[in-house]
Amino acid sequence: MDDVAAALGGQAGTVVFGHSLGAVLAYELVHLLSARGVHVERLVVSGSPGPWTQREQRATGLDGDEFLARVEEFAGFRHEALDHPEMRELILPVLQADCEMHENYVPSTDEPVSVPILSIRGGSDGLVSAGQAQEWQKATTGEFSYAELPGDHMYLVDQARAVLDLIGAESFGRAPRGGTPVTC
Template identity: 80%
Template sequence: MTEHDRERTALLCVPFAGAGPSFFHPWRATAAGRWRVVPVELPGRERRIMETPYRNVVEAAKNSVDDIVTDLGEGTPTVLFGHSLGAVLAYELVHLLSRREVPVERLVVSGSPGPWTQRERRATGLPDDEFLARVEEFAGFRHEALDHPEMRELILPVLQADCEMHENYVPSTDERVSVPICSIRGSSDGLVDAEQAQEWRHATTGAFSYREIPGDHMYLVNRARDVLDLIEAESARGR
């Protein structure tokens, strides 16, 4: 890591259910000059495909934080971004990073109700085809790789584990974070409504803002620049 990288604010990107770090690789070009994009790499996908995926958010955060601190670099100012499952995992990571002397500047959560809201619409435990249909209904999105038997065999167990840990998530603490939180929602998200997205105001003792971007629950698939521009604007407001 160069001295320039140490000085530049990191954008720590936490994946949504079924996603791997490569989802965020195209963000690097768009973020150039603004942040160093650092995707979180969870077991069960991509380079860690042979490892058992987590089924508990708190466990995933605790077991990932050492590698994350190493990837960020000591003392690197950091903004966290997480969508859906990634939002609650990022929330747990903020608590842990604050104890590791990582200067977290902001938490940006996307497509998620507040951390204490239990997920009523569930896919966990359904047979494979019903599970995939339910997830597709929730997200309004289906990954084309699921239509290929070999890829489906690799992706399905990870997606099932991710959904299980998201749907069963209970925060590790009732203590609020002190960093500012921005909650983003796709304007036509049928899974998370505006009121639920604004529940995040109760998760911080710092500033809170709420923003919408055109699209459904998976708006960020085609809206990377909009997300990054919004994060930059929010960061500028907080200075």
């Protein structure tokens, strides 16, 4: 986080985006940037409950096929790379660490950010409810907006253009151009 914060310096128009675990990482980054006096235009969180919400559905501690079945169940997505033994061997430990980090995440502070937050979720996300995605409103003293796009937890795989258009419209009042997008 320190390296990302240093690289951004004081660039204008910075929008920080994170999906799932990336959403809480992005939230922590915004706290760090704010403490360093870096202006962030907007925090965009996706597919994640509010930062103080512990996940009800857990996959931590499950092994192999049971873990992947649980992730597929609540994410509504399974990448074909997991069907290839060599790729599975590479991806599985990373995916397990990702789930464990998100399921055990505790915010570094109880203080909300002053940056406007846009929370997005897939309309049929079985992992994050609309209410949980809207809990991000408590994480800011600034503006809050909420949007749903078609799809499940991994909606952004098929909705990338719609996500970018939404971020551009919310953050800059236009389609995105210029500025510095940061993805967590």
